[in-house]
Amino acid sequence: MQCVDELVGGYSHSCLWWFGPWFPILRLFHPEAVKPVLLESVAIAPKDYLFYGFLKPWLGGRFAAEQWSEMGRHRCMLTPAFHFDILKPYMKIFNQSTDIMHAKWRRLVASGSTSLDMFGQISLMTLDSLQKCVFGCNSNCQETPSDYIAAILELSSLVVGRQHRLLLHCDFLYRLSPDGRHFRRACDTMHRFTADVVQRRHQALSHQGREAWLKSKQGRTVDFIDILLLAKDEDGQDLSDEDIAAEADTFMFEGHDTTASGLSWVLYNLACHPEYQECCREEIKDLLRDKESEEVEWEDLSRVPFSTMCIKESLRLHPPVTAVSRRCTEDIKLPDGRVLPKGNVCLISIYGTHHNPAVRPEPQVYNPHRFDPENSKNQPPLAFMPFSAGPRNCIGQNFAVAEMKVVLVLTLLPSPCGWTRAGPCGASPS
Numbered sequence: 464m465q466c467v468d469e470l471v472g473g474y475s476h477s478c479l480w481w482f483g484p485w486f487p488i489l490r491l492f493h494p495e496a497v498k499p500v501l502l503e504s505v506a507i508a509p510k511d512y513l514f515y516g517f518l519k520p521w522l523g524g525r526f527a528a529e530q531w532s533e534m535g536r537h538r539c540m541l542t543p544a545f546h547f548d549i550l551k552p553y554m555k556i557f558n559q560s561t562d563i564m565h566a567k568w569r570r571l572v573a574s575g576s577t578s579l580d581m582f583g584q585i586s587l588m589t590l591d592s593l594q595k596c597v598f599g600c601n602s603n604c605q606e607t608p609s610d611y612i613a614a615i616l617e618l619s620s621l622v623v624g625r626q627h628r629l630l631l632h633c634d635f636l637y638r639l640s641p642d643g644r645h646f647r648r649a650c651d652t653m654h655r656f657t658a659d660v661v662q663r664r665h666q667a668l669s670h671q672g673r674e675a676w677l678k679s680k681q682g683r684t685v686d687f688i689d690i691l692l693l694a695k696d697e698d699g700q701d702l703s704d705e706d707i708a709a710e711a712d713t714f715m716f717e718g719h720d721t722t723a724s725g726l727s728w729v730l731y732n733l734a735c736h737p738e739y740q741e742c743c744r745e746e747i748k749d750l751l752r753d754k755e756s757e758e759v760e761w762e763d764l765s766r767v768p769f770s771t772m773c774i775k776e777s778l779r780l781h782p783p784v785t786a787v788s789r790r791c792t793e794d795i796k797l798p799d800g801r802v803l804p805k806g807n808v809c810l811i812s813i814y815g816t817h818h819n820p821a822v823r824p825e826p827q828v829y830n831p832h833r834f835d836p837e838n839s840k841n842q843p844p845l846a847f848m849p850f851s852a853g854p855r856n857c858i859g860q861n862f863a864v865a866e867m868k869v870v871l872v873l874t875l876l877p878s879p880c881g882w883t884r885a886g887p888c889g890a891s892p893s
Contacts, residue, residue: 492815494845540694557869599686614652721783729777772831778849785814
């Protein structure tokens with residue numbers, strides 16, 4: 464592999480990687496270099512198929528090149544699922560799932576445990592929340608084993624592992640390998656569960672009729688499957704059961720691991736910087752001082768500005784998704800005037816952009832004050848893009864940020880006995 468750095472105006476903005484003599488990838492890591500690909504040329508720069516092809520048996524053929532126009536249609540139909548009015552009722556679910564996780568931690572402390580796998584615990588909590596929000600069902604996966612949840616965790620691990628084993632990039636060899644067999648079994652478990660939920664819900668809708676079915680939902684939290692069943696495009700066409708299942712599986716995959724990673728890192732960074740942790744705690748105490756309950760409500764999310772800055776700085780320093788790729792379908796002009804030819808693959812390095820010293824001084828230092836409104840007002844819009852950017856950014860980012868804020872507030876919230884709800888005050892949650 465050969466790497467060539469390019470400088471424009473004194474800053475490094477791109478790096479050309481050669482995988483052998485025939486496969487060049489241009490890595491971009493400056494806001495001005497990323498901009499023409501993600502924003503100005505996004506309609507003609509779909510995701511590269513290499514990695515996304517690994518997901519096809521799990522999430523369906525929705526990542527194939529010929530499916531991009533169909534995915535745009537689906538995105539328009541999915542947008543209402545992430546409207547604030549839909550997200551607000553999920554706050555109760557976030558609170559409940561966090562309380563279950565904290566109760567587990569307290570039992571572990573009481574039993575004499577001095578350490579735990581933070582990422583594993585938080586992953587189960589985010590999966591617990593997602594299953595309630597997506598399917599409207601409670602697997603109790605934080606307390607008891609679940610075949611469905613185990614399948615998601617195994618599939619996530621297998622997909623990431625396959626990237627680093629070049630021989631297994633070949634579908635034929637992968638099918639013959641032990642990992643390939645495990646992958647197929649986990650896919651079958653996932654697909655059976657999702658198809659069963661969608662089929663039963665669709666049958667109920669067809670049997671009762673739209674009006675009666677909607678009336679039966681009054682007073683209850685509308686879940687992701689409900690919204691997808693009711694979604695229609697501009698021509699009045701709805702989604703097939705297969706489309707609904709694929710979208711639900713995608714949300715479960717993309718929604719649990721990234722949020723768990725973001726939460727684990729912000730707790731780690733605050734554990735390493737007790738001065739920032741204490742600032743967050745004081746802010747949280749002020750927020751909930753006169754409230755009758757310790758439940759975080761939707762309106763509270765905008766009242767924790769410093770905690771929000773801490774989350775953003777952690778997402779900058781440790782973005783859950785480090786890069787996204789695009790295959791150019793026409794020539795793209797870069798900031799220095801050079802042209803990226805049609806057909807080439809771009810790797811938009813979110814990690815590289817967040818850590819580019821030309822964009823952020825001392826990029827390796829955890830400093831939440833970077834996101835103080837006064838300090839960040841002159842930053843380029845794409846200097847911070849943990850959820851990607853442009854028309855194909857993460858559609859669930861408001862869901863993820865809301866959940867992260869709820870978990871952080873409840874984890875740092877002090878109780879009258881001097882403990883946080885999660886454990887002894889001052890104990891590192893890492």
